[in-house]
Amino acid sequence: MDIDLITRLKGDPAIAGPAGSISWVTRPTKAQMPGITLQRLAPGREYTFKGAVGLQDTLTRFDFWGLAVRDIKPLFLAVLARMEQPQTVGGTRFGRSTLESERDIPAELVPEIGTVFRISADFRIWWKPL
Numbered sequence: 001m002d003i004d005l006i007t008r009l010k011g012d013p014a015i016a017g018p019a020g021s022i023s024w025v026t027r028p029t030k031a032q033m034p035g036i037t038l039q040r041l042a043p044g045r046e047y048t049f050k051g052a053v054g055l056q057d058t059l060t061r062f063d064f065w066g067l068a069v070r071d072i073k074p075l076f077l078a079v080l081a082r083m084e085q086p087q088t089v090g091g092t093r094f095g096r097s098t099l100e101s102e103r104d105i106p107a108e109l110v111p112e113i114g115t116v117f118r119i120s121a122d123f124r125i126w127w128k129p130l
Contacts, residue, residue: 001058001127004092005038011089014078018071027065030113034066034075041122056127059100064119069104076102076119083123088130095126 002024010016021028021035028035044057062079066072083097105118 001056001092001125001129002040004090004094005060005125008087008089008094009036009079009082012078012082015075015082018075018078027063030067033113033116034064034071036075036079037063037065039063044124054128056125058125058127060123060125062121062123063105064121066117067114069117069119072117072119076121080121083125091130093128093130095128097123097125100124 006022006024009019009022015022015036018034019036021032022038023035024038027037039061040058041061042059044059046053046055046057062076064072064076064079066075080099083099086096087094100122102119102121105120107115107117110116
């Protein structure tokens with residue numbers, strides 16, 4: 001799912017065009033901004049009385065980084081639109097994801113970059129391996 005999610009995001013021109021970087025955990029450098037980092041918060045395996053059913057609802061944090069809010073808000077909206085649609089990518093069938101929370105994080109001064117703005121959003125990603 002991890003690689004297929006990155007592929008999914010990079011395959012959308014509304015996301016890949018403005019995003020200089022899309023990666024797990026590592027914050028983008030100044031040259032890669034605006035950028036997106038992903039972080040798994042909870043695996044979310046689904047079970048019945050017979051055991052695991054293969055359906056996953058992974059809670060994932062998306063952090064949108066940029067040198068100005070005007071650079072990251074449209075990127076957030078593009079990701080929201082993409083994640084709310086089902087899609088099969090590689091070996092993963094993605095269902096409709098839901099936005100669990102959205103937070104505007106206060107700007108911070110980052111050495112060698114300058115003032116960095118961030119929107120943090122948590123998505124519940126429904127998926128199943130093919």
